[in-house]
Amino acid sequence: xxxxxxxxxxxxxxxxxxxxxxxxxxxxxxxxxxxxxxxxxxxxxxxxxxxxxxxxxxxxxxxxxxxxxxxxxxxxxxxxxxxxxxxxxxxxxxxxxxxxxxxxxxxxxxxxxxxxxxxxxxxxxxxxxxxxxxxxxxxxxxxxxxxxxxxxxxxxxxxxxxxxxxxxxxxxxxxxxxxxxxxxxxxxxxxxxxxxxxxxxxxxxxxxxxxxxxxxxxxxxxxxxxxxxxxxxxxxxxxxxxxxxxxxxxxxxxxxxxxxxxxxxxxxxxxxxxxxxxxxxxxxxxxxxxxxxxxxxxxxxxxxxxxxxxxxxxxxxxxxxxxxxxxxxxxxxxxxxxxxxxxxxxxxxxxxxxxxxxxxxxxxxxxxxxxxxxxxxxxxxxxxxxxxxxxxxxxxxxxxxxxxxxxxxxxxxxxxxxxxxxxxxxxxxxxxx
Amino acid sequence: xxxxxxxxxxxxxxxxxxxxxxxxxxxxxxxxxxxxxxxxxxxxxxxxxxxxxxxxxxxxxxxxxxxxxxxxxxxxxxxxxxxxxxxxxxxxxxxxxxxxxxxxxxxxxxxxxxxxxxxxxxxxxxxxxxxxxxxxxxxxxxxxxxxxxxxxxxxxxxxxxxxxxxxxxxxxxxxxxxxxxxxxxxxxxxxxxxxxxxxxxxxxxxxxxxxxxxxxxxxxxxxxxxxxxxxxxxxxxxxxxxxxxxxxxxxxxxxxxxxxxxxxxxxxxxxxxxxxxxxxxxxxxxxxxxxxxxxxxxxxxxxxxxxxxxxxxxxxxxxxxxxxxxxxxxxxxxxxxxxxxxxxxxxxxxxxxxxxxxxxxxxxxxxxxxxxxxxxxxxxxxxxxxxxxxxxxxxxxxxxxxxxxxxxxxxxxxxxxxxxxxxxxxxxxxxxx
Numbered sequence: 112x113x114x115x116x117x118x119x120x121x122x123x124x125x126x127x128x129x130x131x132x133x134x135x136x137x138x139x140x141x142x143x144x145x146x147x148x149x150x151x152x153x154x155x156x157x158x159x160x161x162x163x164x165x166x167x168x169x170x171x172x173x174x175x176x177x178x179x180x181x182x183x184x185x186x187x188x189x190x191x192x193x194x195x196x197x198x199x200x201x202x203x204x205x206x207x208x209x210x211x212x213x214x215x216x217x218x219x220x221x222x223x224x225x226x227x228x229x230x231x232x233x234x235x236x237x238x239x240x241x242x243x244x245x246x247x248x249x250x251x252x253x254x255x256x257x258x259x260x261x262x263x264x265x266x267x268x269x270x271x272x273x274x275x276x277x278x279x280x281x282x283x284x285x286x287x288x289x290x291x292x293x294x295x296x297x298x299x300x301x302x303x304x305x306x307x308x309x310x311x312x313x314x315x316x317x318x319x320x321x322x323x324x325x326x327x328x329x330x331x332x333x334x335x336x337x338x339x340x341x342x343x344x345x346x347x348x349x350x351x352x353x354x355x356x357x358x359x360x361x362x363x364x365x366x367x368x369x370x371x372x373x374x375x376x377x378x379x380x381x382x383x384x385x386x387x388x389x390x391x392x393x394x395x396x397x398x399x400x401x402x403x404x405x406x407x408x409x410x411x412x413x414x415x416x417x418x419x420x421x422x423x424x425x426x427x428x429x430x431x432x433x434x435x436x437x438x439x440x441x442x443x444x445x446x447x448x449x450x451x452x453x454x455x456x457x458x459x460x461x462x463x464x465x466x467x468x469x470x471x472x473x474x475x476x477x478x479x480x481x482x483x484x485x486x487x488x489x490x491x492x493x494x495x496x497x498x499x500x501x502x503x504x505x506x507x508x509x510x511x512x513x514x515x516x517x518x519x520x521x522x523x524x525x526x527x528x529x530x531x532x533x534x535x536x537x538x539x540x541x542x543x544x
Numbered sequence: 545x546x547x548x549x550x551x552x553x554x555x556x557x558x559x560x561x562x563x564x565x566x567x568x569x570x571x572x573x574x575x576x577x578x579x580x581x582x583x584x585x586x587x588x589x590x591x592x593x594x595x596x597x598x599x600x601x602x603x604x605x606x607x608x609x610x611x612x613x614x615x616x617x618x619x620x621x622x623x624x625x626x627x628x629x630x631x632x633x634x635x636x637x638x639x640x641x642x643x644x645x646x647x648x649x650x651x652x653x654x655x656x657x658x659x660x661x662x663x664x665x666x667x668x669x670x671x672x673x674x675x676x677x678x679x680x681x682x683x684x685x686x687x688x689x690x691x692x693x694x695x696x697x698x699x700x701x702x703x704x705x706x707x708x709x710x711x712x713x714x715x716x717x718x719x720x721x722x723x724x725x726x727x728x729x730x731x732x733x734x735x736x737x738x739x740x741x742x743x744x745x746x747x748x749x750x751x752x753x754x755x756x757x758x759x760x761x762x763x764x765x766x767x768x769x770x771x772x773x774x775x776x777x778x779x780x781x782x783x784x785x786x787x788x789x790x791x792x793x794x795x796x797x798x799x800x801x802x803x804x805x806x807x808x809x810x811x812x813x814x815x816x817x818x819x820x821x822x823x824x825x826x827x828x829x830x831x832x833x834x835x836x837x838x839x840x841x842x843x844x845x846x847x848x849x850x851x852x853x854x855x856x857x858x859x860x861x862x863x864x865x866x867x868x869x870x871x872x873x874x875x876x877x878x879x880x881x882x883x884x885x886x887x888x889x890x891x892x893x894x895x896x897x898x899x900x901x902x903x904x905x906x907x908x909x910x911x912x913x914x915x916x917x918x919x920x921x922x923x924x925x926x927x928x929x930x931x932x933x934x935x936x937x938x939x940x941x942x943x944x945x946x947x948x949x950x951x952x953x954x955x956x957x958x959x960x961x962x963x964x965x966x967x968x969x970x971x972x973x974x975x976x977x
Contacts, residue, residue, distance in 0.1 A: 174636060193615050252577050304575065381843055382839075398585060402699075404673050404815065
């Protein structure tokens with residue numbers, strides 16, 4: 112292999128010496144990998160630090176409600192697993208996952224989602240974040256193209272960036288990715304390696320793809336023979352309307368890398384998720400997982416399998432749905448009551464987020480600065496667009512705040528937005544006069 | 545960024561079409577990332593599958609003894625954590641790690657190892673395997689050089705390969721890496737990004753670096769200002785002799801990325817490990833962990849912290865030492881008794897492995913084939929040399945088998961080796977005649 116020479120294939124990055132960072136003390140230099148130019152601290156993580164003061168009403172995070180976590184049940188589960196299978200639960204285990212859990216996951220998918228996935232198609236991952244990372248690690252070389260929704264999930268952008276892709280946003284409306292634009296891009300761009308989508312209650316937009324869009328996109332997937340990552344963290348948390356089939360259940364499912372997780376329906380702190388895919392890509396992802404962390408926690412996998420066998424996860428999901436639906440309803444009602452008419456927002460049928468578009472000319476970062484003074488927080492929308500822009504958008508989370516806080520927080524936000532619009536209008540008048 | 549063109553920087557890889565793999569059915573092609581040329585199934589994993597039949601005596605794996613796992617104590621720990629802190633234990637948590645655990649780890653390191661690490665220098669990882677992966681992700685571009693011992697840990701080779709480095713083996717003897725050869729390589733090779741070492745009871749060789757070698761290598765680390773990854777999974781499992789200071793406790797410690805783990809002294813199935821490093825490299829590693837899996841399991845971190853506060857880990861380590869020392873003693877005694885005099889092996893002062901050198905001309909893979917027929921297994925040494933060779937070496941594990949099995953297994957191995965040497969000698973005589 113020839114020595115690495117950044118100048119041969121990358122023109123928009125600083126020269127090598129700029130990738131040299133300094134140890135504390137400042138006298139010693141450390142050379143970092145080229146990819147670290149792309150891996151930056153998430154703007155949202157910085158905002159979330161500001162919002163952790165207890166008196167802040169935060170619509171910024173993406174946390175499930177702690178009321179939905181089965182802590183009591185897990186005492187029983189933990190005790191049983193450790194007493195009956197302690198040696199196995201604390202030992203190394205296969206990279207692919209604990210076999211009974213792989214079986215339970217495939218059965219559950221097939222029963223609830225209409226898929227035809229076998230236990231051998233399932234890899235247990237340490238959160239869906241790991242599924243995103245490993246998929247890109249297997250499929251992406253520097254400069255390759257990922258097609259994604261516009262906006263798309265920030266955590267996926269963060270995972271993918273370590274492999275130095277180019278992101279191309281496909282036009283997206285209230286019904287999902289627009290097939291004509293997707294077809295245009297698949298026809299004209301080279302080195303597209305996969306499409307990344309969140310069809311149900313998308314993070315950040317709260318939008319859900321229509322059945323027709325799912326079918327049209329899968330028609331293109333089959334025609335262009337292109338892998339598609341279907342990220343479904345919220346699919347089971349539907350408040351109303353009928354469940355729509357995942358891409359993984361449709362013709363061409365061998366092209367779909369399905370990411371499912373227990374984080375939003377069980378608890379996120381156990382980092383239990385899965386990836387369902389066909390060979391050969393699944394085999395390659397398993398190999399990269401072996402190098403990345405050997406296997407997902409054995410104890411946690413056995414606890415989850417025991418929970419699925421002894422408790423009713425579906426009933427827990429139903430309780431979660433009731434809770435989040437009430438919170439969404441309060442947020443929508445109060446937005447309707449207090450937000451100015453020039454502001455628009457989505458009406459999610461499930462999940463944890465909704466998406467707000469302010470009048471053009473407003474900057475959500477400036478609005479956030481003012482809102483933080485009034486002890487209410489949200490996340491600006493711009494970081495969800497990998498290629499920038501859309502400074503007038505923002506994301507609001509309703510799963511992690513109770514109804515009273517939602518009502519107060521929305522009213523405070525409305526006041527800040529109203530004043531900003533007034534300033535914008537009077538500024539506009541001054542400019543015109 | 546320009547389109548990726550493998551031909552610009554890599555001459556020893558197949559052309560692009562050879563990296564195209566086929567979905568089941570065979571009609572659909574999938575393009576894989578260039579790195580997947582390097583990421584192969586571990587030869588050892590395949591051997592381990594053969595050795596899982598219950599009647600096989602296996603010295604092949606690297607499993608801690610299940611007798612040392614604190615399953616009973618963990619019932620109490622789990623119940624307390626879930627009852628008292630259930631909501632927190634099941635929620636998302638910071639990428640850096642659970643703050644009390646970071647503090648407990650830094651205090652323990654400083655008390656037992658003579659380091660001066662602060663809680664902010666510690667990142668909790670999902671096993672040390674993740675520490676290996678993230679370190680290479682931050683530091684390695686394709687074609688960069690990693691200096692390592694000869695032989696070195698197979699799992700590290702596997703993690704690093706995904707980032708397409710060149711491995712350069714530094715001469716290694718019974719006292720550790722040879723400083724004159726290390727100096728020669730640091731002086732003459734370009735694009736060396738880090739040195740990777742396992743100074744205590746190395747996997748696979750069982751060797752321990754002398755104090756003088758530690759000092760000499762750290763002198764070179766300071767002079768050449770080169771990061772060094774010090775991987776210490778076994779350091780606390782010392783049977784005899786005095787504890788030697790880790791590189792992380794010596795002058796120049798800011799260049800040391802220290803990997804510690806609870807896998808060998810607590811249990812591996814919980815995947816609890818840590819990485820201690822200075823800024824800026826630690827900050828970059830934390831950022832890449834955020835993209836890779838958000839954070840290590842919250843529940844497991846809180847269970848471990850609770851265990852460290854309520855139970856005596858050092859006493860558990862002492863029991864582990866007693867057990868492994870007995871097993872090592874039996875293995876060494878029986879090798880002395882049964883192995884032919886032309887075979888040599890190491891005498892580890894701790895850890896889980898010893899290393900055998902057969903007469904030149906013997907192939908450990910062929911010996912393994914014969915041994916499997918007699919229901920005893922080990923791992924050939926060749927895969928532990930990133931650049932190949934050394935087919936006459938092999939690794940034996942003594943932690944996972946009881947004394948009776950060790951005695952029987954060693955005697956069976958000795959018989960196979962003796963016959964192979966006889967065949968070699970008679971073959972040599974035939975060739976000479």
